[in-house]
Amino acid sequence: MKELALKLEALNGKRESLVLAMGVFFVAVLAACLFVSAAFGYFLIVCLMVAMASATVLGRYWCNWMCPRGSFLEYVLARFSLQRRFPPFFKRGYFLTFVVAAFMFMLGLNLYLLCQNHSVASALGITLTRLLVVSTTVAVILGIAYEPRAWCVICPGATFAKLAATFKGKKPYLVNEAAACTSCLLCEKSCAFHIDASRSGVIDDPDCLKCFACVERCPSNALRFSDQA
Structure with missing residues (x-):
C-alpha cells in the first residue's frame, strides 16, 4: 500500500x-x-x-x-x-x-x-x-x-x-533534508501562508496545507513529505 x-x-x-x-x-x-x-x-x-x-x-x-x-x-x-x-x-x-x-x-x-x-x-x-x-x-x-x-x-x-x-499527529510530515537545503527561501515564497521550510528536520507548522507547493518549487529537492516524523 x-x-x-x-x-x-x-x-x-x-x-x-x-x-x-x-x-x-x-x-x-x-x-x-x-x-x-x-x-x-x-x-x-x-x-x-x-x-x-x-x-x-x-x-x-x-x-x-x-x-x-x-x-x-x-x-x-x-x-x-x-x-x-x-x-x-x-x-x-x-x-x-x-x-x-x-x-x-x-x-x-x-x-x-x-x-x-x-x-x-x-x-x-x-x-x-x-x-x-x-x-x-x-x-x-x-x-x-x-x-x-x-x-x-x-x-x-x-x-x-x-x-x-494538536490532539493527534499531522501526517504526512514535511521534512527538510538539511544537507541539500540551500536556504534560498523559495519554499516560503511559494507557500500560501509563507511558512519557512528552510529549517532542518520536521517542519511542524499548524498552518501547513499539505499542498506540496514548497516541495515542487524546491530547486535542490531538499523537501519531502513523509509518514515518518
Missing part, C-alpha cells in the same frame, strides 16, 4: 478541477442561504465539523483541497487580487483569538435577539447565514487587498481545526 504522502501527492494532481467544483458549490450554497432558506446556513457547521475531524489526521489538508469558500476565493480572486503579502500579525495568537471571540460574540448576540421571535433552530440558521455573508465579504476584501486566500489565515474554522490537529 502506498504511504499517505504519496496518496496525497497523487490527489493534488486533480486539485484544479475540484477547486472549481467546490467554488461553484459555495456560490450555490450562498445563494440558497439568501434566496431559498436560512436553513442552508447550517452548511457552516457541517464545514467546521468536517474540517476539525480531518484535521486530527491530516492537519489543514481540508482547507487546501475541499473548503468551498477557500476554493471560491482562490479561483475567483486570483484575477483581481493585488497579491500583497498579508500582515504578519494575521498569524499571531492574540489576533486569531480576537477574531474567534468576535465571531462568538456576534453568534451569541444574534441568537439572543432572534430567539425573541423565532425558534432556536430558525434563529441559528439566520445567524449562521448572516455570519457567512459578513465573513465572506471580509474574505473578499482581504483577498483583493492582499492575497486571494488571506482570509484563510484568520478563518475561525481554520483556527478550530488547528486546535483539533
